[in-house]
Amino acid sequence: MNIPAIEVTNLTKAYRGRAALRGLDLSLPSGRIVGLMGDNGSGKTTLLKILAGVLSDWDGSVRVAGHVPGPESKALVSFLPDASFLPDTHRAADSIALFERFFADFDAAKAREMIDFFGLPWDRTLKEMSKGMREKVQISLAMSRRARVYLLDEPISGVDPASRDVILRGILGNLDDDALLVVSTHLIQDVEQIVDAVVFLKDGSVLLSGAADDLRDEHGTSLDSLFRKVYAS
DSSP states (O other), X not given: OOOOSEEEEEEEEEETTEEEEEEEEEEEOSSOEEEEEEOTTSSHHHHHHHHHTOOOOOEEEXXXXXXXXXXXXXXXXXXXXSSOOSOTTOBHHHHHHHHHHHOTTBOHHHHHHHHHHTTOOXXXXXXXXXXXXXXXXXXXXXXXXXXXXXXXXXXXXXXXXXXHXXXXXHHHTTOOTTOEEEEEESOHHHHTTTOSEEEEEETTXXXXXXXXXXXXXXXXXXXXXXXXXXXXX
């Protein structure tokens, strides 16, 4: 029996007494691209941080590739947070060298290929790059680990539509078939054609989930329209 890449049961997390996740249940197999969708405050970022092992003090059961979030799971998870995490003074080569020191599964050659695929400059510091360029550097690093699970928090937010398409092509071109990719986004229309399944969060709980094609067939509409409908109600 295959172990789910992610298995969450009755997950609850509160900040200063205010619930961010409320009894959340979720099971995701390997070899899928999953869209994690929800409005602001739905719990997307909190969930990803717990799965990535960077947020503690939660209640419930969480397993990532069979492991409780910690050193063993972190070795199998590549996490792209929604905020910049690299020094402003870094050039792309500096960041590649940093990841090569920190992660045993990091493929520096793949990272260099992605930097070139995105057409990014090697001679500029991150401070000298646009937000979209900096985002592409960070995606190049995250997707160049040979991970079992990839957790990307809003990887296409704040960039123009043309850049979103290039970023998604870069992500898909460097994803192993047996890996799980979870993409958090509110830009449903941009990711609709690449996701195999979706999870809609609302107020810290799963509102709706399932295979993308099944949900489209059941509701007779696109995921983008379904998202607008369920969050308007």
